[in-house]
Amino acid sequence: MHTSTTSTAALEPWSIEQLQQATQGYWLNDKKPAGQIKRILTDSRDAESGDAFLALKGERFDAHDFIAQVAAQGCEIAIVSRPVDADICQLVVEDTRLALGQLGAYRRQQNPQLKVIALTGSSGKTTTKEMLGSMLSRLAPTLVTRGNLNNDLGVPVMLLELRPEHQYAVMELGASHQGEIDYTSKMVQPHVAGIINIGTAHLGEFGGRDGICRAKSEIYAHISETSIIPAANDFAETIRAAVKTEKSLSFGAGGEVYASDVVLDAQSSSFTLNTAQGSKTVQLPFAGEHNVENATAAAAFALAIGIGLDDIVAGLEQAVGAKGRLNFIPHKDYLFIDDTYNANPGSMRAAAEVLAQQQGIRVMVTGDIGELGSSAAIEHYKLGRDLVSVKGINFVVAVGEFAPAAQEGARSTQYGKKMQAFLNQEQALPFLIDLIETHHPQPMSFLFKGSRFTHMETLMAALMEKL
Known part of the structure; x- marks a missing residue:
């Protein structure tokens, strides 16, 4: 699968025992690699000595076809769902797609120091995620979902980049079918999570906004501390009914975290951010009322994870939009x-x-x-x-x-x-x-x-x- 997902930072190595424990696989002909595994990859083009290449199979591609090629590149390990005729150590698992999820979940469990925010919604996910990344990375090393790595393959790929120095993670979760967010949020184990909005993206897959709301609401089944609710959304009551945690925090008009005195300029905006910790003026380097809404959402997630109001405002004012986003x-x-x-x-x-x-x-x-x-x-x-x-x-x-x-x-x-x-x-x-x-x-x-x-x-x- 040709999506480049490599990061430049040195990752935590894996032992062969961890690899087997996480995936419940077996080594073909009991042939095991020597030494540690530096990283797990799904892109055959980047595979080299010390890597484990995980062969995904999609509707139109099968990465098992690239295993001889990665072996020629010096890669000594392949994670496969069927044995392949190639000179390489093979860890055979039931389903490589699920194995990727198991490896991501294993890496998440190995980092108990981490405070995790997960968010989903029809629009504004990426911008809200970037705003949160701006707030949290000022305070400590933070892992933030890159690009659109927000589905059942992208989320575990991001989790594989977790390192012991990370104190925060901001994970964007997308859904293209029922059950996907249940799967990824269980893997991510967020402390604070919620829906930003229910719009009309992906109407085709879900057969209407009710279906979208059901799919996105799966996020509320796996939160350990605080659930975030979009107070102004017309599905707010349905969303509230899905909340399982004792603690919740709502944002937007009629919510606990909301914007007032909104001034929209051509390329920026300003508003007063109102919270239980007090109110502060924000000079937001983003245009549009929808981005003021995204900023109040980001503030609610940050407050729920224990970030102070001054740090939230500083993070919002320094945030940079993602490429191709206004x-x-x-x-x-x-x-x-x-x-x-x-x-x-x-x-x-x-x-x-x-x-x-x-x-x-x-x-x-x-x-x-x-x-x-x-x-x-x-x-x-x-x-x-x-x-x-x-x-x-x-x-x-x-x-x-x-x-x-x-x-x-x-x-x-x-x-x-x-x-x-x-x-x-x-x-x-x-x-x-x-x-x-x-x-x-x-x-x-x-x-x-x-x-x-x-x-x-x-x-x-x-x-x-x-x-």
């Missing part, structure tokens, strides 16, 4: 906002509000949203209708298979002329260049956003190159 890029006389990391209907609407705050002619360039199942066409229709209705947005350029559905939605309003639909990026690029030439020398602000698979950053880069 990054502001001035280029020539134009502003480009890179929000291409991912998209769901809620985050798309939130991004439009941020664009509406910017200078000059405001152009929103959207790619398709994935994982909406049978509701994809209607969700894109509603999105088209809503985006063109945002006051301050001058043009919406929809790109992709569902762009015509978005355009139909736009045409159901009096603002239909604001939207142009294109089936691919090649068709959209000349229109965007033309738009710039038509409005020159006026200032313009562009925001690019779409689901990961649409690679909207490619279109953004192509336009920037033409300027």
Whole structure:
């Protein structure tokens, strides 16, 4: 599986006994490696002497095919679910996918000093995680989920990077099916955990928001100290019913940790953070009301794990957004906002509000949203209708298979002329260049956003190159 997951820091080595104990596997022909194992890898390209290569099998790939290759690279150990004809020590387990989870869980149990936060939600997970990482890593070594390593494979890969000096871990948990968060949160064993929100991401897999709420609420079964609840979400009561811990803390409007005196600027915001420990003003280097909400969520998680208000505020004020998450890029006389990391209907609407705050002619360039199942066409229709209705947005350029559905939605309003639909990026690029030439020398602000698979950053880069 070609996802590079290696870290530069020296990891805790494994003994062959630990490897066998964690996975309950057996050594093929009783042939065991000598010495310690420096790390466990799932990417064959990085495997070398001292590593154990864990061969995952997916729907479209089988890493058992790469075992001869990793042996040639000097790797002496493979963790397999079936013996392979290769000159390498093989630890045979029932299922390598489950073995990866067992190894992650084992590493977590070996670090009892760790204070763990786990969070899930339909949108804002990554930004909230980055804000928490900013707060906690100021105080002590902290492990924070990298990129989108938040599923049943990514979570154990992150746990394998735990080292004795880590005092905190912030784990983002995603769900693409029922039972996944139950599996990963049991592995992570969080002290403090909860849901940030229930939106419309992954509607297809869960058959509606009730299903999404059920899947995300699995996180509450494995918390040892405090459960975090989004007070302002319309599923707040359903979420409360899932809480098993005595202690809980709610955030957002009507919650115990909330924002007041909110001021939204073009590229930042400020607000008063209100908590049981007191109130403090926060100068947040993130734009948009949704990021103020993410900041109050991060504050609630941090308070529940015992972080003081001053440290929370300092962490929020120093936080840096993840790549492709509302990054502001001035280029020539134009502003480009890179929000291409991912998209769901809620985050798309939130991004439009941020664009509406910017200078000059405001152009929103959207790619398709994935994982909406049978509701994809209607969700894109509603999105088209809503985006063109945002006051301050001058043009919406929809790109992709569902762009015509978005355009139909736009045409159901009096603002239909604001939207142009294109089936691919090649068709959209000349229109965007033309738009710039038509409005020159006026200032313009562009925001690019779409689901990961649409690679909207490619279109953004192509336009920037033409300027």
